[in-house]
Amino acid sequence: MNRRLLLAFATLSVLAVTAGCTGIFGGDQISDKQLEGDGNATYDWNTTADVTLNITSGEYQAVYDFSNRSQLKIFERESLGEETPVNVGTVRFRYRNGTVVTLNQSQVKRTNSRTVFTLPSREGKLAYTAPHRGKSFSTPTYVEGSYEVVLPRGMRVGTPILSQVRPDADQTEQLDGRVHIAWAEVTADNVVVRYYLARDLLIFAAVIAAGVLVALLGLAYFRLQIRQLEREREELGLNVDTDGDEFDQGPPPGMG
Incomplete structure (x- = not known):
């Protein structure tokens, strides 16, 4: 029985090697x-x-x-x-x-x-x-x-x-x-x-157009936020006009 198993194993090994050589x-x-x-x-x-x-x-x-x-x-x-x-x-x-x-x-x-x-x-x-x-x-x-x-x-x-x-x-x-x-x-x-x-070009153009639109909306929103901050600063008196300030009237008398 062992001899038969060994013979079968040897046969399979030869077939495997032969197949491998064929590919190589x-x-x-x-x-x-x-x-x-x-x-x-x-x-x-x-x-x-x-x-x-x-x-x-x-x-x-x-x-x-x-x-x-x-x-x-x-x-x-x-x-x-x-x-x-x-x-x-x-x-x-x-x-x-x-x-x-x-x-x-x-x-x-x-x-x-x-x-x-x-x-x-x-x-x-x-x-x-x-x-x-x-x-x-x-x-x-x-x-x-x-x-x-x-x-x-x-x-x-x-x-x-x-x-x-x-x-x-x-x-x-x-x-x-x-x-x-x-x-x-x-x-x-x-x-x-x-x-x-061909239709990929239309999809590509639509994606580009959507990207440009989003960018423009983002820019508009950013500028709106800046203007709103400027108005809030004015309401709080933070935007003070320093033109004509007493400290800008020149040096004291006798130090000119």
């Missing part, structure tokens, strides 16, 4: 089902920028237009600056002739800190989806070139306190209710966009 050495694979994603998923292949990042509710779609490239490695930064692989899904590649294929496990691998795409052709477009939350978006610039970020419907930039675009965009325009931010050439290490819901 980056052997975590992405399933073909995840790469296939929704069979009806579509991408905008008619993008004109080298990199297009389309942010929607809960995720974003990335489309990279490649020329003479065989591999792409992507990552994201955690709150403490740690680099981790991007959890991608619905990965597609479009050849120059228009043929679209799904990349498989051998072409999309996850290492300890990177998600690595091995492209089926050196020319074409790579597209994938990845999760996203919140009202800010940032990505390392894995490739240099032109970039375009499309914000979720109803989101805006332009108010300094509520939004930020870094580096400065070359063009910002609204098309079909969505804001498009474009850069002709990005050489910075990261693209960062912080945005706000």
Whole structure:
């Protein structure tokens, strides 16, 4: 009985060590089902920028237009600056002739800190989806070139306190209710966009207006209190006019 327990314990230990090594050495694979994603998923292949990042509710779609490239490695930064692989899904590649294929496990691998795409052709477009939350978006610039970020419907930039675009965009325009931010050439290490819901601007303006109103009322109350104190001093005779006081008539006779 003891031998059986020891054998079971040894087996569990081996499995635990194996699982640990898998995580340490980056052997975590992405399933073909995840790469296939929704069979009806579509991408905008008619993008004109080298990199297009389309942010929607809960995720974003990335489309990279490649020329003479065989591999792409992507990552994201955690709150403490740690680099981790991007959890991608619905990965597609479009050849120059228009043929679209799904990349498989051998072409999309996850290492300890990177998600690595091995492209089926050196020319074409790579597209994938990845999760996203919140009202800010940032990505390392894995490739240099032109970039375009499309914000979720109803989101805006332009108010300094509520939004930020870094580096400065070359063009910002609204098309079909969505804001498009474009850069002709990005050489910075990261693209960062912080945005706000359109109605947030109205709430912000209302808060500022309420703050100004409170400040004006406080100032009016303060001045009213000062005037009331001045009247009370006059009533008590504390505000005595010293003009013409006998002590201001000059020195005594003979000491002038």
